[in-house]
Amino acid sequence: MFLKALWMLTLALATLVPAFAHADDPQVIEPLISHNTRLMILSPHPDDESLGAGGLIQRVLEAGGSVKVVFMTNGDGFPEGVEKEDRISRPTAKDYTRYGEERRLEALKALTTLGMKERDVIFLGFPDGGLAYLRLKFRAHPMAYRSPFTRKTRPPASEIVVPRTDYCGQDLRREIERVISDFRPDLLATTPPEDQHPDHNATYYFVKEALIQLTKKHANYKPVVLAFLIHYGQWPIGQGAGTGSRLNPPENFPDRGKQWISFTLKPEEVETKRKAILQYHTQMLVMARFLLSFSRSNELFIPED
Numbered sequence: 508m509f510l511k512a513l514w515m516l517t518l519a520l521a522t523l524v525p526a527f528a529h530a531d532d533p534q535v536i537e538p539l540i541s542h543n544t545r546l547m548i549l550s551p552h553p554d555d556e557s558l559g560a561g562g563l564i565q566r567v568l569e570a571g572g573s574v575k576v577v578f579m580t581n582g583d584g585f586p587e588g589v590e591k592e593d594r595i596s597r598p599t600a601k602d603y604t605r606y607g608e609e610r611r612l613e614a615l616k617a618l619t620t621l622g623m624k625e626r627d628v629i630f631l632g633f634p635d636g637g638l639a640y641l642r643l644k645f646r647a648h649p650m651a652y653r654s655p656f657t658r659k660t661r662p663p664a665s666e667i668v669v670p671r672t673d674y675c676g677q678d679l680r681r682e683i684e685r686v687i688s689d690f691r692p693d694l695l696a697t698t699p700p701e702d703q704h705p706d707h708n709a710t711y712y713f714v715k716e717a718l719i720q721l722t723k724k725h726a727n728y729k730p731v732v733l734a735f736l737i738h739y740g741q742w743p744i745g746q747g748a749g750t751g752s753r754l755n756p757p758e759n760f761p762d763r764g765k766q767w768i769s770f771t772l773k774p775e776e777v778e779t780k781r782k783a784i785l786q787y788h789t790q791m792l793v794m795a796r797f798l799l800s801f802s803r804s805n806e807l808f809i810p811e812d
């Protein structure tokens with residue numbers, strides 16, 4: 508509760524500062540970081556967490572706080588990626604599953620590069636490219652979604668958090684609820700509803716649903732929620748990609764009356780973040796320029812309610 512009150516005050520003060528000051532950005536996130544901080548990142552795919560919050564993760568760990576990263580999917584539904592990686596033109600279900608396993612290993616390497624322990628990384632194993640279907644169509648049993656890539660209808664047994672979980676929206680929401688409730692983060696980061704990748708905006712809504720359920724059960728539990736944007740048109744490729752220059756919000760982003768927060772990284776954090784991104788070999792193969800566009804001197808977050 509105290510953290511949330513401090514956050515509201517800091518945010519109110521920050522809005523007194525011009526919308527996008529540069530060197531003197533209001534320090535909005537910094538006061539929330541201490542050895543007591545419990546940060547949870549809910550990432551749609553392996554790589555989004557490092558692109559959007561690789562600096563924040565390092566800062567919390569450096570302060571002695573705790574971090575957990577939860578992946579919705581293993582990124583196993585990416586035909587272009589599988590075709591490039593395996594140099595094949597018609598990947599099979601096995602190829603997709605193997606690709607997901609590879610991305611899972613890359614995520615562990617990236618996160619240990621950022622200073623995390625492997626035991627603090629959770630993979631929920633939901634279908635890459637399928638989260639929006641789970642949200643809009645396959646809500647509850649017995650309507651399980653079948654991944655057209657891996658042909659699976661449920662996460663691998665080793666990745667199931669709540670027993671009898673299938674690929675349906677209700678089960679994903681329940682699993683998210685369980686991982687949040689087990690860790691009790693006071694700072695939570697995920698992708699925003701405006702993110703144009705269907706898995707990314709669906710992740711936002713599932714996280715929000717899970718938080719609504721949790722606050723019904725525990726009225727005092729109100730973590731600070733931040734959103735980090737990944738996919739929005741050509742952004743952020745055009746803005747000095749890969750040069751370590753400053754990241755600015757997309758110009759045509761809808762105004763929700765939210766103040767973007769710029770979190771300035773230290774040069775060594777920028778360098779470590781870059782090294783973490785480079786662990787994603789399978790993704791570098793298909794979109795290196797895009798990934799490195801997030802290797803900047805700051806990270807951007809949108810405060811969510």
Ligand SMILES: [Zn+2]
Nearest residue numbers: 551552555704
């Ligand atoms: Zn993603």
